Amino acid sequence: MFRDITIGLYFPGNTIIHRLDPRIKIIIIMMFITSLFFITSFPPYILILAFILFVIYLSKVPLKHVLKGLKPLILIIVVTFLINAFLTKGEELFSIGPLTVTKEGLRQAVFMALRLIFLITGTSLLTLTTSPISLTDGIEKLLSPFKRIGVPAHELAMMMTIALRFIPTLLEETDKIMKAQMARGADFESGNILNRAKNLVPLLVPLFINAFRRADELAIAMEARCYRGGENRTRLNELKLDRKDILAISLSTLYFGFIISTRYI
């Protein structure tokens, strides 16, 4: 019952978007986010939307799949919308009880909601088309210049890799322990909040014990194979930039540069 949560993240494929160097994809997404925050009017949103649709088209990820990523965040989007709609001062449009909706508020609400939606779909395109492993590889490589000022790039990336690796395992285990306790008459579904929290003890204790046991075993297994952190470590698949990466980053720089510049013209 838990499996579908994480598996939905990466949508395997072999399109040009999937094959782009993860570092390039991360940088492009950062440019995307930056430009999104520079936008102050509606027209540039068309360019943003065009970018998203273009990437979705190239990556062959079904649109339905991309939109599914919005689902868990719908509440946040709605709350943002409502807060902006009700709390912005200006020319009154109509009012519901003590709350008034202004023209400026409505504009602001739509604007913010769109910004959130673009932000989420844009970034989810990164995780949809990049496997977690190459994503962490990319992060490690991008952070490595900062090693000199003490950023533990390799360790951070390794931590992320391990965490990602164990999410499905932990979910599976949660499912199994829950079932085992339900077989002994445990009830995780009814009762008030206090009771429910108390009923979680038979689930959480074994879960933590098993997680620590796993961590211990993994540490020993890594040590047994002489793992010593990132120093002098080479990798099986070195990341290499090629023509399509250079092309992608150049075009994106121009594109988002233009979007940012629209703010000042």
Added chain:
Amino acid sequence: MIIKIENLNYIYNPNTPFEKKALDNINLTVEEGDFIGLIGHTGSGKSTLVQHLNGLLKPTSGKVIVDGIDTSSKDGNLKEVRQKVGLVFQYPEHQLFEETVYKDIAFGPKNLGLEKDEVHSRVKKAMELVGLDFENLKERSPFELSGGQKRRVAIAGVLAMKPKVLVLDEPTAGLDPRGRDEILGRIQKLYEEEGITIILVSHSMEDIARLVNKIIVMHKGKLVMEGETKEIFRKAEKLEELGLGIPQITCFMRRYKSRGNPVDDTVLTVEEAKRELINYLRRRGNV
């Protein structure tokens, strides 16, 4: 009959790219007093099937009826079903959570809402049944026991619910030979002395041959063979096709027979084989 399964199908993650049909049109009845061995290659759906027996999984289609209660009907009392069918998962010691052995075993009976005295007597009885010393162990932390002891605590936790049917999913996985024999001995005693109906999932043909009186064979989600222990193990070729086997001693007797020695090749244990061989050699000596 105590459990009846009709046209049971089960699909994991339906309507997603990860859809997986795990059970395919299963029909099965379990009678009171059965000792059933459930065998099948890895991934054949054994664990999925046993989780249907106490309503942890609901059929995608079809019916599971436990002692007259349909597990998928809305008003079906699942607590009652789970009390009637005790399910011991693979590696059950990973689910222990209480500070003391006593409290952990008492978890099930307490969930049933029993009186303190009743809980106490059930915990004591359950510990006896699995061969754990009540006075010595009841206040110990379950986490400082040995692997075999932990597993027995976990099994006692299920027995304390006084199930009519006990389902064990590979109860001896990962134990040393001694721990394995102890657990199996206790299970046999439960069957003989307490009259509990038992369903045992196992990969060891030796254990199955020694204990059960009926065998169910699963393959790729389907129930492909069903019958008396001897009957099933007579079909060695079919079992091998399914990636299974027969007990080594049965295999030995079959080969011995095929070399022109007219012995009974349906024996299942070393003891039986010994008797049969002695008889045979005597018979031959007399001729």
